[in-house]
Amino acid sequence: MSLLSVENLTVAYGAITALRNVSLVVDTKEIVTLIGANGAGKTTLLRTLSGLLQPSIGTIHFNGENLSGKSPHLIVRSGISCAPEGRGIFPNLSVEDNLELGAFIRKDSKGIQKDKDFAFTLFPILKERRRQWAGTLSGGEQQMLTISRALMARPKLLLLDEPSLGLAPQVMKQIFSVIQSINAEGTTILLVEQNANMALHIAHRAYVLETGRIVLTDKAQALLNHPDVKKAYLGT
Amino acid sequence: MEEFFQHLINGISIGSIYGLVAIGYTMVYGILNLINFAHGDIFMIGAFSGYFIARGLGADQAPSLFLALVVLILSMVVCGALGFTIERFAYRPLRAMPRLNLLITAIGVSLFLENGGQLFFGADPKFFPELIERQIYFQIGDIAISNYQVIVVGLSMTLMFLLQYIVFHTKTGKAMQAVSFSHETASLMGIDTNRIISFTFILGSMLAAAGGILVGLSYPRIDPLMGLLFGLKAFVAAVIGGIGSIPGAIAGAMLMGLSEEMVVGYFSSTYRDALAFFLLILVLLIKPTGIFGKKTAEKV
């Protein structure tokens, strides 16, 4: 059985239907990527998985549990942690406080310290900046903080919303290689991206979302060579 | 010079009580973007709970520090429960609605408490019992400091210090700061935002209760409408300090208390109540975000 299975999900904002009949699965230890253009509904899907939005139709099962109607803070406790789009850090708190808030649901202070140190080895710059207000970090550093903070909950499933957004190629590479090493450590990842090239290179499987519908799904490697994907998302 | 010191001491003493009440306004504003108009009335209920509890315990007959503390703590519990109830049943159901609905509800709760107070406690003022024997603590020349002033300043400072500690150094306090920034992002951390909001109302209301008791002790007259003007001034103090900021509320309150005393001392007591508004206008003209005000540009 899959770790996450989404069936026939339809999500609307009032009269605007942002997701139609979306079904997808994520298996343990996988990196699955969902690619799609602006406004395709990627963020809507992650917000629904996090409990911030309620679907009008459809079900979400995670780790054998039905997530319908569950509030966001309980979903985090079930094991889903989200690094939201647009670097949703807490600007008036220090980098370290941000990381500790990521571990809000945990009580094992030793483990929390260990995971903080792990985050600092993933992104050494965060260690240098740890007493600084998070709002003073650069965009790329904020993205690193958002990902590290989401990891602090020790999730079974990590949701990443466009981690490459607005980053220089060098920083982007660094972040994607960290995503791979997080996955190698055993965390399952659902990665939402517009940068299809990067995402398909590190993912195992992929879904393509177009105006709220899933139009394609396959092994990531296969999609890299798919003519439609090449044309629409890879620009080749 | 001696006169000046006397005003200074009085100003710090009233300023610290404004501070206790201003903190509640600023915390609730920080977390819900709501001006909690009922907060001044919670302060009034604090004074009245103190009055009734003191009489119930016989503390008015036999003043003692121990009984005074019991009265204080019980009144804080009463107001904490009241603040919790108001948020849970009056504000929470409306949270998803436009801000204006919430604001009007807050005014409604305030009117309810004021009129309820007049109905149950009677409209005429009551004399707050002397819970501790009033003494002159020490006297230097013409400057007299009473034990009441020491208690007022000492207790307010202790409570404000405790609050600062909770907000800035505990896990729950950090969660409060997270919720103040964004309910959604906070909930993604696994924070139960409703619990944090309840906690905020409880804390703010407990401090207001302490303020009510200290006013009762210092002035002895209390009445069901006492929260109106006092609450308004504490709110103005919070705005002057930069609404949403706790250190700001304390600074604004001190400024308010001190300037009030100085105006009364050197000009005329008729200007006392107008001063709050003069200060408010001044701050809004010079630095609209208040002394410690945050830039709002961070929230994109």
Ligand SMILES: Nc1ncnc2c1ncn2[C@@H]1O[C@H](COP(=O)(O)OP(=O)(O)OP(=O)(O)O)[C@@H](O)[C@H]1O
């Ligand atoms: N709060 C909202 N109210 C109304 N419509 C919304 C709301 N949020 C998103 N939408 C609409 O839903 C659709 C999907 O939006 P969503 O944010 O999920 O897209 P996305 O794939 O994440 O895009 P991007 O890559 O630009 O972040 C868009 O057409 C958008 O305009």
Ligand SMILES: [Mg+2]
């Ligand atoms: Mg998006």
